[in-house]
Amino acid sequence: MYTLQGVTKQYRRGKSTVHALAGVDLTIEDGGRLVIQGPTGGGKSTLLQMLGGLDRPTAGSIELDGMDLARLSEAKLTKVRAQNIGFVFQSFNLIPTLTAQENVETALVPLGVKAAERRRRAAEALDSVGLGERLGHVPGEMSGGQQQRVAIARALVKQPKVLLADEPTGNLDESMRDEIMEVLEALWKEHGLTFIMVTHDSSIARRAPRLATIRKGEVTITENAAA
């Protein structure tokens, strides 16, 4: 469970300071699903970075299961990322020189999983996103949708508590969007993890049971009982 209190993030660029997050208070239940939307530059990605332990807030606390990500040591934070957090990026962020299977394996490397076991689990994860036949392909040989599915397999192979996705369909065309959304939704249901996703897609936002809208660093929560 996430508990955010007064999370502030300021970026200093020269003399001017950007207030990317301006005191965010938020709770996200385990297994819950949160969709984040808002205008560009509103602070969506910044919030996701705080939740994923990729960066630290300027002020405030971000508790994940009792650990404050804002104050954890670098080594412990790295461990939290390795064990608990799966990240899916807008532009896939696959290692271009590694095959699909090896890309998925990179998520298991910091957990100290043995090579053979790593390979097996990576193959399984790729199979679960429908890429069982593409283990040996490098990203350059795959479509955007396929690359994003490799990234999803990489995020999920370690069986994290939390899946964070920053506009996972942002770089994809219409048909692939739905495909990826279906994959994500199915996996969320199957694994029962906490799923937080940033999207610009208003149709997805409309269907979301819980919607956070960020404007100028401030969050407004909308509960949608109907969804």
Place this chain on the structure above:
Amino acid sequence: MFFTYLRRELRRRRKAALVVASGLALGIALVIIVSSVSSGMSKAQDKVLESLYGLGTDMTVTKAATAPKSGSTGRPKFEFDAKDSDDDATQSTDRVMVQGFQTLASSTVGKVGKQDGVAGAVGGLSLSVMKVDGQFKRGEFQQEGGTSQGGGRGPGGGSGQPQGEVRGGGASFDVNSYTVYGTDVTQQDLGPLTSSKITSGRTFKTTETNAKVAVVDSAYAKEKTLSTGKTVTIHGTEFTIVGVSTADSGDAAANLYIPLQQAQTLSDSKNKVTTVYVKAADSQKIDSVKSAIQKNISGTTVTTSADLADTVSGSLSTASDLAAGVGKWLSIAVLVAAFLVAGLLTSSAVSRRVREFGTLKALGWKSGRVTRQVIGEALVNGLIGGVLGIGIGLAGAYAVTAVSPTLTAELGSSGGGGGMRGGMMGGGGPGFGRQSASKALDIALTAPVSLSIILIAVALAVAGGLIAGAFGGWRASRLRPADALRRVE
């Protein structure tokens, strides 16, 4: 994962790896070529020295310079009878002189041999013979030249070119001079003759200590149409030629070789030698042997190969100075530049992969693991550069050896005037009695590559890789997981 990732990076980003590697390769190749050429230079210098000293001689012992006596000792005198004008009979006379006019007692050889660290000592007597044949018509032959001999010292002192001149009459002359080396036939493993091969006939028998036999140098034999079986007359003594020798490189030490005792008799220097050739037991301890001899046997000058090397001039010494100077600095400069370029390229490669490394950190990779990956890649680039560089370097060294540019070495010119080539006086600088002959040798340059050069090249490759890795690794270690979201396209 480390090796898989490494392999994939190197294979799929071959070009980037090759750029870094070839920079390093260039530097390493240059180091190999320059150092192999310099070792070729010192080999060439060794060859020059060998042609003077013979194989295995580590140093020579000669008489310490003493003030040259004025007077007739060193001055050759030719006496001809002035005949009547109609008499055109050929007259001939020759003078045998000890080269450098300085001799040591034969007993010195034994004393030197007993010194600590001396493995062998053998004495020899170098002579120069001046022969004048001619016809006179009522005239007087006068020897030209400086009146004060001065041992050939001072600029141009004692012109050394003996030019007989006849005044007051018609005459026609033939002045002919050659060198004779009296060799210790009982000890033939040391001394000047070891640097020549017998190409016809035989060498001396150890029993021929006082036999009237001679070995002639092939160049001189050709000039004088001498060959095995013929005879040659030196100062009235007839010697049978038993063999023809050919110098391994450059000029021979003497034109004729005869047994030591015969040489001593000819030059009227019983129990005298000009030079003692010394072989040290340990080539690393030459300096201590040198000082032992100089301390324990007074009146001697010891000259080591190293001392003699300082007197080598000509294109060989110019080239070796170049190799040691320009070549060394050039290869250091190129190497430093290559290291820097490799470092900067590696660092910029990391910059282009900011998102990749940021992503790995976001996935929970420790900073150290990412850094290690970068250093590993750089190290392999360095090793590829090393392999390429060793290949290019070997090819370059091989090419130098194949082309074998000819270098000339001039010796003894620092002896101070008194060119011995003309055949007499001279008596160069102190300690170089025998070497005062200004000698020119042509030596083919080779570029031998030793194992240690290869090992240095490998070490340089590793160092280059580590330096590049340090640049890149430092850059990579500073990346943050949030860089995974950086827009860098």
